[in-house]
Amino acid sequence: GENVEQHPSTLSVQEGDSAVIKCTYSDSASNYFPWYKQELGKGPQLIIDIRSNVGEKKDQRIAVTLNKTAKHFSLHITETQPEDSAVYFCAAPLAGGTSYGKLTFGQGTILTVHP
Amino acid sequence: NAGVTQTPKFQVLKTGQSMTLQCAQDMNHNSMYWYRQDPGMGLRLIYYSASEGTTDKGEVPNGYNVSRLNKREFSLRLESAAPSQTSVYFCASSERGAKSGEQYFGPGTRLTVL
Numbered sequence: 001g002e003n004v005e006q007h008p009s010t011l012s013v014q015e016g017d018s019a020v021i022k023c024t025y026s027d028s029a030s031n032y033f034p035w036y037k038q039e040l041g042k043g044p045q046l047i048i049d050i051r052s053n054v055g056e057k058k059d060q061r062i063a064v065t066l067n068k069t070a071k072h073f074s075l076h077i078t079e080t081q082p083e084d085s086a087v088y089f090c091a092a093p094l095a096g097g098t099s100y101g102k103l104t105f106g107q108g109t110i111l112t113v114h115p
Numbered sequence: 116n117a118g119v120t121q122t123p124k125f126q127v128l129k130t131g132q133s134m135t136l137q138c139a140q141d142m143n144h145n146s147m148y149w150y151r152q153d154p155g156m157g158l159r160l161i162y163y164s165a166s167e168g169t170t171d172k173g174e175v176p177n178g179y180n181v182s183r184l185n186k187r188e189f190s191l192r193l194e195s196a197a198p199s200q201t202s203v204y205f206c207a208s209s210e211r212g213a214k215s216g217e218q219y220f221g222p223g224t225r226l227t228v229l
Contacts, residue, residue, distance in 0.1 A: 043205050043220030101146055105157040
């Protein structure tokens with residue numbers, strides 16, 4: 001099955017700076033990579049996802065890049081704001097491929113944005 | 116639209132006790148999931164139900180059973196709770212086969228096993 005490693009485990013930035021979180025995966029057949037944001041006391045919520053037919057996807061201040069050769073994908077948050085403070089998780093199909101069902105998640109990154 | 120609801124929000128059990136965590140969704144989704152979340156380990160899939168009447172094991176199924184009661188409801192049962200099952204449990208749902216693989220999560224159940 002797929003294995004996802006996420007780094008860093010904690011990230012502290014000043015408001016307005018950029019934040020980057022990176023994940024590596026093991027199964028070259030995986031081709032769906034979502035990112036979830038979890039605020040304190042709540043369940044995770046999808047913020048962006050990417051499929052392997054594209055190398056980058058943007059949505060306002062967030063973007064995800066995918067390097068299939070190196071088997072890693074990254075979340076980029078620009079112009080960070082205090083409300084971006086949360087735990088961020090990357091994920092990939094548990095059994096590889098394009099499984100919109102079973103996912104395996106990274107260990108999570110605690111992002112803190114200081115005003 | 117309530118989305119995904121979970122009951123109870125908090126539960127304390129003694130080792131060996133049993134309990135059932137309830138989950139319901141009102142989005143008419145086919146697929147439902149149970150995850151556990153432990154510090155430093157992210158979310159790990161316990162069981163998955165692709166559609167009503169079907170269930171499949173995830174990464175950490177041992178010690179758990181599930182029932183897909185109908186399209187709306189998916190319950191998780193601990194027959195004999197152990198301290199290692201202390202965790203936060205999340206239920207999620209998604210539309211099977213949709214272009215977006217988005218999973219919608221409930222608010223979680225915090226379980227402590229003494």
